[in-house]
Amino acid sequence: FKKLFGQVTDHLVAEDEVLVVALDDVNYLFYDAEASDTLYSLLRAHEAHTGARIGVIVISSDPDLDVIAELDGRVQSVFRPEDVYFPSYDTEEIVAILRERVKRGFRDGVIGTEELDRVAGLTTETGDLRVGIDLLRRAGLRAEMRGSTEIAGEDVDAAYEKSKYVHLSRSLRGLADSERLLVDVIARSDGEQAGTVYEIFREETGLGYTRYSEIVNKLARLGIIDADYAELEGRGRSRELSLAYDADAVLDRL
DNA sequence: CACGCAACTACCGGTCTGCA
């Protein structure tokens, strides 16, 4: 990193250029607690490499995440961004976007208005356009498998059983071995207390509580598991760990 | 009602290891 970054900043100084870095989906950096270090390197580059000018644009797709508040003080003091808020797509906009995809991806008449509305409705429910696009693809393939040139309502419904998990598949794919193992343990002991789950986790991995706690937090922030403080748990407080998805769906994708 | 304690979580400094 140091070597590469040094080359970049040297180039900026030599050519008298300004680098603008756009970080799409930054929320994922927060889930890994990497956001502050990343922004710090970029925004304070001029301290280590005099004359290097770097600006940052950050794009978050998690409305519950307060980007500025979650950053370190040392980053907050140099990162004073302008906020631009983009509201999520409404059903009408989703339909328009999906219709455009349909036009490009399918022959005329492959999907009717009724079926497209159904896709749009399911997409609105999950709040993610990726679900809708995946849904079109799967429904189309399913119709083709049946030897039909038209997508039927049941193609959409059957495809949705897979498409609704695009988030899950994507999240799981990015996990390290020990993280996947913990997901596996939680899937098999759903709803247990943090301490109980740790016992099993330690037996299988030999890792310490610190690492365990960090992984639990990461999985919770990714939305793979729920880790809520349980009410009335004898002494002190304890978190209850459970999957945010259907256990079989998770185990299938591990 | 203050206090200690159990059962956790959060954080920090540091070691170990693999890689180029």
Place this chain on the structure above:
DNA sequence: TGCAGACCGGTAGTTGCGTG
């Protein structure tokens, strides 16, 4: 040899119950 990532131990902080 230098670096980055994974991991650990120690310790401080949080919470709510039991106790005198």
